[in-house]
Amino acid sequence: MSDRDALAARLATEFRARHGRPPAGVWAAPGRVNLMGEHTDYNDGLVLPYAIDSAALAAVAPRDDDRLTCQSLDRPGTAAVDTGDLRPGAVTGWPAYVLGAVWALGWPRTGPPGLDIVVTSQVPAGAGLSSSAALTCAVTLAVAELAGLETDRTALATVARRAETDMVGAPVGIMDQMAAMHGRADHALLLDCRSLAFEPVPLPGRESGLTLLVVDTRVSHANADGGYARRRATCEDAARTLGVQALRDATVTAVRTTLVGEQRRVARHVVTEIERVRLAVAALRHDDLTGLGEIFAASQASMRDDFRISCAELDLAVDTLLDAGAIAARMTGGGFGGCAVALLPETAVAAATAAVTAAFGAHGFLSPRAFETRPSHGAARVY
Numbered sequence: 001m002s003d004r005d006a007l008a009a010r011l012a013t014e015f016r017a018r019h020g021r022p023p024a025g026v027w028a029a030p031g032r033v034n035l036m037g038e039h040t041d042y043n044d045g046l047v048l049p050y051a052i053d054s055a056a057l058a059a060v061a062p063r064d065d066d067r068l069t070c071q072s073l074d075r076p077g078t079a080a081v082d083t084g085d086l087r088p089g090a091v092t093g094w095p096a097y098v099l100g101a102v103w104a105l106g107w108p109r110t111g112p113p114g115l116d117i118v119v120t121s122q123v124p125a126g127a128g129l130s131s132s133a134a135l136t137c138a139v140t141l142a143v144a145e146l147a148g149l150e151t152d153r154t155a156l157a158t159v160a161r162r163a164e165t166d167m168v169g170a171p172v173g174i175m176d177q178m179a180a181m182h183g184r185a186d187h188a189l190l191l192d193c194r195s196l197a198f199e200p201v202p203l204p205g206r207e208s209g210l211t212l213l214v215v216d217t218r219v220s221h222a223n224a225d226g227g228y229a230r231r232r233a234t235c236e237d238a239a240r241t242l243g244v245q246a247l248r249d250a251t252v253t254a255v256r257t258t259l260v261g262e263q264r265r266v267a268r269h270v271v272t273e274i275e276r277v278r279l280a281v282a283a284l285r286h287d288d289l290t291g292l293g294e295i296f297a298a299s300q301a302s303m304r305d306d307f308r309i310s311c312a313e314l315d316l317a318v319d320t321l322l323d324a325g326a327i328a329a330r331m332t333g334g335g336f337g338g339c340a341v342a343l344l345p346e347t348a349v350a351a352a353t354a355a356v357t358a359a360f361g362a363h364g365f366l367s368p369r370a371f372e373t374r375p376s377h378g379a380a381r382v383y
């Protein structure tokens with residue numbers, strides 16, 4: 001039995017203990033690692049994430065009344081609200097992600113009146129691995145399937161995103177929800193965030209002897225914090241100055257000749273990062289690992305110097321991984337902490353992990369957590 005199946009069985013048992021009846025089912029949705037295209041999704045650009053083999057799980061059952069309740073195995077307390085009172089502001093904190101998904105699906109107009117929901121997650125919160133989209137996507141798929149609602153996964157991804165933007169108040173893009181809904185084993189997802197068209201891109205498999213190592217710096221970040229929203233606002237200001245719909249439509253020349261200061265730096269990152277997604281896909285398709293390493297390095301420099309979302313811990317993790325034999329390494333996700341990702345030979349993992357741990361110790365940083373990831377399939381019913 002996989003870890004996820006064992007956790008699903010435990011969640012179902014816990015649900016029964018708490019509510020005196022079994023859940024109608026348990027649904028899981030994965031976190032993600034992004035390989036290229038950071039802060040490009042809300043600029044209508046391209047991204048290249050893969051779903052990871054850690055997920056958030058939601059056990060759900062309808063109720064006879066119109067009460068919505070929500071609990072977590074990982075946190076104390078119960079959030080409860082009548083369906084008629086479900087609106088932005090009615091719940092706060094982590095339950096806003098869970099009940100936000102119910103709200104975004106159209107409650108109380110649709111579906112059974114009341115619901116009991118119990119969640120848990122394998123995706124570390126605040127690590128930049130999209131624990132929030134994993135949670136909203138698990139609940140969205142669960143409730144949509146239970147209530148016989150919309151089953152188109154792209155539509156469900158936009159519902160899950162609305163839970164976060166409108167209920168939680170985090171102005172995120174669509175990358176994480178699309179990765180959670182459409183992830184495919186051994187593939188990344190090349191996603192056009194304007195059209196929402198996507199195609200799977202094969203990643204080096206086990207036979208290549210390579211692996212994707214994630215290093216969690218344990219510097220915590222939250223998309224609802226100010227840094228993410230400020231970057232997004234600067235991107236929108238820059239697009240307005242340039243007279244384009246979104247920075248996806250800007251050119252490097254226009255950015256250089258029209259913009260100044262922070263707008264120029266931020267826009268330069270977005271425009272060049274979108275191009276790096278195209279280049280990274282080409283490098284992967286042609287097995288050009290040296291080229292891939294150079295594209296990752298340019299992306300890391302752009303996030304550090306232009307977009308300014310890296311931090312000392314992420315820079316150190318990336319440099320140390322490269323010194324220890326990584327072919328490609330960069331920070332991943334929203335930034336201001338969180339994780340770095342590296343492609344490296346399986347045989348180099350132990351030494352690279354030890355090197356990062358030693359370097360963090362020497363700098364007085366928190367002890368990092370390193371783990372291998374496998375590109376995995378998207379959200380599904382698991383129990």
Ligand code: GAF
Pocket residue numbers: 034037038039040041042130172173174175176223333334335
């Ligand atoms: C976070 C957001 F949720 C995504 O939409 C994306 O903007 C990412 O940061 C940065 O690429 O994960």
